[in-house]
Amino acid sequence: MSTEDKTEQMRKVKDDVVDLTESPLYEYRQENGYLPVIGEGNHDADIMFIGEAPGKTEAETGRPFCGAAGNLLNKLLSHIDLDRDSVYITNVLKDRPPDNRDPKQKEIDVYVPFLRRQIRIIEPDVIATLGRFGMEFVEDEFGIDCGGTISQVHGDVFTIEEDDKEITFIPLFHPAVGLYDGSQRDTLKEDFVVLQDHVS
Ligand code: URA
Numbered sequence: 001m002s003t004e005d006k007t008e009q010m011r012k013v014k015d016d017v018v019d020l021t022e023s024p025l026y027e028y029r030q031e032n033g034y035l036p037v038i039g040e041g042n043h044d045a046d047i048m049f050i051g052e053a054p055g056k057t058e059a060e061t062g063r064p065f066c067g068a069a070g071n072l073l074n075k076l077l078s079h080i081d082l083d084r085d086s087v088y089i090t091n092v093l094k095d096r097p098p099d100n101r102d103p104k105q106k107e108i109d110v111y112v113p114f115l116r117r118q119i120r121i122i123e124p125d126v127i128a129t130l131g132r133f134g135m136e137f138v139e140d141e142f143g144i145d146c147g148g149t150i151s152q153v154h155g156d157v158f159t160i161e162e163d164d165k166e167i168t169f170i171p172l173f174h175p176a177v178g179l180y181d182g183s184q185r186d187t188l189k190e191d192f193v194v195l196q197d198h199v200s
Contacts, residue, residue, distance in 0.1 A: 001121065006043040009121045013114055014038045017094045023110050025095035035062035039090030039118060047082075047199055048124035049073075050115065050134035052174060053093035053103055064089045065175075072175040072185070073130070079189055080196035088122050090115065092133045103133055112137065126198050127160070127167055131174030138169055146171060155191035157198065168198050 001009070017036045020026055029036065037054035040063055049065075057067030065073045077084050093103050093111050115137065119127070129135045132150045139146060142160045146153040153171055160167040172195070178185035 001123070003044055006121050010038070010043060010118070013117050013121070017111075017114055020094075020110070023095060024104070024107055025093070025097060028098055029059070029095050032059070034059035034096055036094045037062055037064050037091060037096075038094055038114075039088060040064050041084070041088035042086050043088065043122060045086060045088040045122055045124060047087045047126040047128060047195075048119065048122050049087060049089045049128050049130055050137065051089070051091040051130040052133045053091050053100075054096045055100055056096065059096035064091055068179055069174065069176040072178050072188075076175065076188055076192045080192045080199075082196070082199060088118075088124070090118055092137050108133070108137070112141070116141065123165075124167060125200075126170065126195070128170045128172050128195055130172055131176075135171040138171070142167075142169075144169070154187070155194045157194065170195050170198065 017038055037058045051065060054064065055067050055069070058064055074084060092115060093107055094114060097103055097107065127138060129138055135146065135150050142162065144158060144160060146156065146158060150171055150173065154173050156171065158169040160169050172191050173184060173188055175188065178188045
């Protein structure tokens with residue numbers, strides 16, 4: 001797909017999410033004057049990051065990972081000399097769940113078709129998930145089993161076979177864990193170095 005077609009397709013994804021009145025989170029979005037958070041970055045990116053759901057700052061700005069967890073993500077990207085503008089960043093959910101609670105299955109089901117479209121548009125060589133919900137999405141979507149919980153398999157490298165193409169999949173901890181537990185920041189850094197080895 002040409003870059004122009006990708007941008008056009010991504011605009012359609014955005015329009016569809018903006019109009020998603022059937023989402024269980026639509027009313028909460030409207031009541032609070034929040035914006036849906038579609039994703040951000042290079043539509044020709046080799047690497048796609050998939051987080052969980054927008055937080056308050058993200059819903060206020062319409063940009064993924066721009067609050068405290070985003071600041072740590074930016075540091076982790078710098079640590080491996082990866083320019084944030086060169087990657088694509090999105091989430092499983094495109095709207096903020098109340099009080100940042102975990103996504104519910106019926107919410108995941110509503111938003112997954114949009115994430116699926118985004119993966120087809122970006123055509124990434126590498127998918128790096130940030131946290132449990134992204135990892136579980138990839139397992140379900142591509143029929144792979146990482147063989148453990150995120151605590152057991154973070155930083156491991158998997159291969160997804162998709163339409164005659166191989167996609168490298170690396171489940172990572174959510175950067176928020178590094179905000180609450182300093183020791184996990186080192187783990188995140190080590191896992192990002194694994195990712196660096198798979199970015200050309
Ligand atoms: N946490 C996420 O999972 N996504 C964001 O965009 C921000 C915080």
